[in-house]
Amino acid sequence: SYRENKSDALKNISKKSNEQKSAPNKKTEYEIQQDTVISSGEEPVTENLSDNKTNDNKNEAYTELIIEQNAVDIKYIGEAFSTYIIAEKNGKEILFIDKHAAHERMIYEKLKAEKAGAFSQLLLQPVTVTLGKEEYDAAINNLNMFSECSFEVDDFGNSTVIVRSAPQYIDASEIPDCIAEMADYIAKGKNDIFTEKMEWFYHNVACRSAVKAGNKSTPQELIELVKKLEENPQIKYCPHGRPVCIVMKKSEIERQFGRV
Ligand SMILES: [Zn+2]
Structure with missing residues (x-):
């Protein structure tokens, strides 16, 4: 039956996601909230959704997941090209979401809203970054710019700065390049106004x-x-202006298949 075929297809997707799990995943701060529900009598899996080590059974349930919120039903279908999330919305539309653009925009909004550094996280291992002379001078004369962006950076002498805390979203391995780019930007953009520079900082870190x-x-x-995207419908573009989501209407798909 159609139903069985569909289940088989979903199992294949599940297997794929499980294989992907064997690769080391970047740690995530995410936790699925408890209002997430599962359709069609699958065992509830909400409790363990934030656990990275999941088994086949649970993966299978992901594909049946529906997010119910503000009368919006979202069914997660899968991911294409390791880039685009595919989801069904209200049984009427297919959403293609650029995962980088969507995530970037959300982090950008948070960084910008939390200038005091509420998203700053103390690094277990402080990171030192050695800079060129000009970049070093620019950095140590503008430490406030880093702190506005949730980085705690100090002068470490010898053309080196030390990063003691960083925005919680950023992977530690990204910090040296990020700080070097920011220092380079300050060194080159002396005439820009502060708020514009901060915009660039937020974009870059996000x-x-x-x-x-x-x-x-x-x-x-x-x-x-x-789910976060549905909670923030004003988010339509990434900080660089690229669309976050493309919508394909069911009616349009049906028209192309000659059903209507
Ligand atoms: Zn980007």
């Missing part, structure tokens, strides 16, 4: 912190991303 196109993601990360 881009480096966001899940990358082509990288492996877990279904639960992606489901959470779709």
Whole structure:
């Protein structure tokens, strides 16, 4: 039957996601909220959705997941090209979401809203970054710019700065390049006004912190991303102006198949 075929297809998707899990995943801050429900009598899996080590059975349930919120039903279908989340909305539309653009925009909004550094996280291992002379001078004369962007940076002498805390979204391995780019930007953009410089900082940090196109993601990360996007309908573009989501209407698909 159609129903069985559909289940088989979903199992294949599940297997794929499970294989992807064997690769080391970037740690995520996400937790699925408890109002997430499962359709059609699958066992509830909400409790363990934030657990990275999930079994086949649970993965299968992800594909049946529906997010019910403000009368919006979202069914997670999968991911294409390790970049685009595919989800069904209200039984009427298919959403294609650029996971990097969506994540980047959300982090950008948070960084911008939390200038005091509420998203700053103390690094277990402080990171030192050695800079060129000009970049070093620019950095140590503008430490406030880093702190406005949730980085705690101090002068470490010898053309080196030390990073003691960083925005919680950013992977530690990204910090040296991020700080070097920011220092380079300040060194080159002396005439820009402060708020414009900060905009650039937020963009840059958000881009480096966001899940990358082509990288492996877990279904639960992606489901959470779709959910966050639905909670923030004003988010339509990434900070660089690219669309976050493309909508394909069911009626349009049916028209192309000659059903209507
Ligand atoms: Zn980006």
